[in-house]
Amino acid sequence: DAGVIQSPRHEVTEMGQEVTLRCKPISGHDYLFWYRQTMMRGLELLIYFNNNVPIDDSGMPEDRFSAKMPNASFSTLKIQPSEPRDSAVYFCASSLFPPQERTGELFFGEGSRLTVL
Amino acid sequence: QKEVEQDPGPLSVPEGAIVSLNCTYSNSAFQYFMWYRQYSRKGPELLMYTYSSGNKEDGRFTAQVDKSSKYISLFIRDSQPSDSATYLCAMSGGSNYKLTFGKGTLLTVNP
Numbered sequence: 188d189a190g191v192i193q194s195p196r197h198e199v200t201e202m203g204q205e206v207t208l209r210c211k212p213i214s215g216h217d218y219l220f221w222y223r224q225t226m227m228r229g230l231e232l233l234i235y236f237n238n239n240v241p242i243d244d245s246g247m248p249e250d251r252f253s254a255k256m257p258n259a260s261f262s263t264l265k266i267q268p269s270e271p272r273d274s275a276v277y278f279c280a281s282s283l284f285p286p287q288e289r290t291g292e293l294f295f296g297e298g299s300r301l302t303v304l
Numbered sequence: 305q306k307e308v309e310q311d312p313g314p315l316s317v318p319e320g321a322i323v324s325l326n327c328t329y330s331n332s333a334f335q336y337f338m339w340y341r342q343y344s345r346k347g348p349e350l351l352m353y354t355y356s357s358g359n360k361e362d363g364r365f366t367a368q369v370d371k372s373s374k375y376i377s378l379f380i381r382d383s384q385p386s387d388s389a390t391y392l393c394a395m396s397g398g399s400n401y402k403l404t405f406g407k408g409t410l411l412t413v414n415p
Contacts (some may be wrong), residue, residue, distance in 0.1 A: 226407075229363065286403070298347055
């Protein structure tokens with residue numbers, strides 16, 4: 188399997204622009220997670236899906252952020268409008284098990300590095 | 305006090321050295337402890353997983369949990385240049401299923 192695939196790998200945009208990050212999870216993984224990583228805050232869970240349904244979006248920072256999963260093989264994270272403080276690496280991860288299983292076996296993509304000027 | 309504290313380093317050691325990486329935590333409900341390894345410009349990957357207290361060994365890696373001190377460690381024996389990466393601790397437990405990550409320690413093993 189190719190693993191979790193994210194695009195774009197790098198995005199540089201100007202404040203106020205819309206940003207869309209994309210993720211293809213590992214086939215057969217029913218759980219998909221979006222994380223954000225910064226030096227200041229480390230890795231933070233933004234939202235996770237089970238069978239394409241958002242289960243917990245309490246980590247989404249504000250209404251400018253939205254995530255969708257239209258089918259089992261594709262998810263998007265959108266930021267509109269973007270702000271400089273959104274600059275971070277955004278990771279998508281997938282898993283066979285729900286987070287409540289606590290096995291910790293998350294499979295991460297290589298991340299999308301976002302810079303908002 | 306932050307839930308999980310991890311010394312960011314950087315930590316630089318010669319090849320063959322024994323490396324000790326540590327995290328402290330404040331939430332006594334944490335029972336599930338993991339170590340993730342993250343190479344530069346890559347996503348984290350699970351390295352070790354332990355439940356509750358005790359030790360777990362996997363090759364050159366040993367994970368240790370001391371719940372009484374709220375302290376976890378990862379030891380790397382005979383460190384190799386390929387071990388150069390950022391190591392993140394992660395933990396969960398109690399009513400909060402979400403993984404809480406440390407900020408990571410950057411390790412460089414010099415040949």
